[in-house]
Amino acid sequence: MEKLEILTASAKYDVACTSSGSDRKGQAGALGNTSAMGICHSFAADGRCISLLKVLMTNGCVYDCAYCINRKSNPIRRAAFTPEEIADITMQFYRRNYIEGLFLSSGIMRSPDYTTEQLISALELLRNVYHFNGYIHVKAIPGADEALLSRLGLLADRMSVNIELPSQESLGRLAPDKSKVSILKPMGLITNRIKENRSDIVRYNHAPRFAPAGQSTQMIVGATPDTDYQILNLTEGLYRKYALKRVFFSAYTPVVEDSLLPALDTKPPLLREHRLYQADWLLRFYGFKANELLDEAVPNFNPLLDPKCSWAVNHREQFPVEINRAPYEMLLRVPGIGVRSAQRIVKARRAGSLDFHALKKLGVVLKRAQFFITCKDKPLEGLKVSEHTLLRSLMSGQELAPNQPPQVEQLTLFDDFNLSALPAAGGWDLLKKGAKA
Numbered sequence: 001m002e003k004l005e006i007l008t009a010s011a012k013y014d015v016a017c018t019s020s021g022s023d024r025k026g027q028a029g030a031l032g033n034t035s036a037m038g039i040c041h042s043f044a045a046d047g048r049c050i051s052l053l054k055v056l057m058t059n060g061c062v063y064d065c066a067y068c069i070n071r072k073s074n075p076i077r078r079a080a081f082t083p084e085e086i087a088d089i090t091m092q093f094y095r096r097n098y099i100e101g102l103f104l105s106s107g108i109m110r111s112p113d114y115t116t117e118q119l120i121s122a123l124e125l126l127r128n129v130y131h132f133n134g135y136i137h138v139k140a141i142p143g144a145d146e147a148l149l150s151r152l153g154l155l156a157d158r159m160s161v162n163i164e165l166p167s168q169e170s171l172g173r174l175a176p177d178k179s180k181v182s183i184l185k186p187m188g189l190i191t192n193r194i195k196e197n198r199s200d201i202v203r204y205n206h207a208p209r210f211a212p213a214g215q216s217t218q219m220i221v222g223a224t225p226d227t228d229y230q231i232l233n234l235t236e237g238l239y240r241k242y243a244l245k246r247v248f249f250s251a252y253t254p255v256v257e258d259s260l261l262p263a264l265d266t267k268p269p270l271l272r273e274h275r276l277y278q279a280d281w282l283l284r285f286y287g288f289k290a291n292e293l294l295d296e297a298v299p300n301f302n303p304l305l306d307p308k309c310s311w312a313v314n315h316r317e318q319f320p321v322e323i324n325r326a327p328y329e330m331l332l333r334v335p336g337i338g339v340r341s342a343q344r345i346v347k348a349r350r351a352g353s354l355d356f357h358a359l360k361k362l363g364v365v366l367k368r369a370q371f372f373i374t375c376k377d378k379p380l381e382g383l384k385v386s387e388h389t390l391l392r393s394l395m396s397g398q399e400l401a402p403n404q405p406p407q408v409e410q411l412t413l414f415d416d417f418n419l420s421a422l423p424a425a426g427g428w429d430l431l432k433k434g435a436k437a
């Protein structure tokens with residue numbers, strides 16, 4: 001239990017799943033109990049939420065990445081599980097119904113190859129001895145031999161190689177034992193093996209599956225001066241080149257004192273992380289490109305507006321969009337119209353012209369969309385657009401007084417997001433200046 005405590009606590013900085021925090025003992029007359037320790041939730045490809053035991057094989061590491069709590073030079077309590085212990089704990093937790101799967105990562109023991117061999121041993125025990133058929137997400141260790149990574153992928157459902165920092169320069173400064181090449185190489189290998197495996201499966205129905213749930217990665221946000229533009233460009237490239245299922249962003253939480261890193265009392269940039277997730281959504285489902293959302297001149301997202309609203313405000317020449325004629329791709333770019341409502345609009349307008357009332361029924365958020373659309377070539381009746389109305393509506397109705405730049409504070413989960421408490425802002429200028437304002 002002590003080891004489990006140490007190794008689940010050390011694993012919590014990986015954001016591919018979130019901690020449940022629920023701890024409840026069994027009661028007489030009631031069925032079931034829960035354990036908070038390392039139990040996290042993740043979403044399967046079909047949208048199901050599954051609980052996972054999220055644990056490290058060891059929090060000892062021969063590397064010294066400055067941002068990491070497990071780095072070699074950090075004086076913390078160390079522990080390591082054997083492959084047998086990992087397999088045993090997973091099965092015990094599974095039988096008690098605490099978990100439906102395993103998320104297994106590790107610090108580097110001795111070498112990337114040795115660590116990968118340990119991970120393989122644990123997964124082989126689970127799959128071949130215990131016949132565990134549940135979900136397993138395993139971290140691929142950069143620098144490990146290709147043959148070992150190939151064996152690992154045949155035992156896991158999902159693999160991930162953490163890219164950690166968005167530029168070689170930042171990696172060189174904060175993670176001197178790693179390089180962009182050493183991280184991208186296993187990513188490329190996994191992508192190729194997944195592709196080959198797809199054609200194997202077509203030819204041989206019983207061919208073993210290689211990481212059938214694909215691969216993902218994680219990037220730390222806020223530990224280095226890298227901009228949102230750099231992060232988003234890299235994200236787009238990773239989706240295109242490596243067909244990743246997800247890129248996760250992790251707001252940097254200072255855990256160690258280091259002159260190269262933000263001070264220990266710096267709050268994690270959660271709002272920035274949130275904006276990046278919104279932008280990631282736009283890349284994956286809305287047909288946006290990174291360089292449409294940001295550029296060298298405005299390299300960071302406006303914290304006051306979501307990226308889609310920001311884009312629309314900066315591209316007023318493309319609006320208003322006539323709902324009854326606009327192509328699907330343009331409907332997707334209207335704030336307040338999501339993928340589902342755009343699909344419903346395209347379907348519904350085959351049967352007749354749509355008006356604002358019909359749009360509301362189709363799930364369009366008119367509060368935002370009204371400023372950017374017409375129905376039957378007419379804007380919403382009585383709509384008066386001024387900078388102030390537009391701003392207030394796009395910012396969830398919160399007031400932003402004119403003429404002074406806002407002092408934006410990074411929020412944590414427990415802060416109240418009260419924009420009316422912000423000092424006055426400069427309307428359109430503020431929006432156009434983006435995060436610089």
Ligand code: SF4
Pocket residue numbers: 061062063064065068069070071072106107108175
């Ligand atoms: S290799 Fe991984 S566990 Fe080791 S210090 Fe770097 S980030 Fe931490």
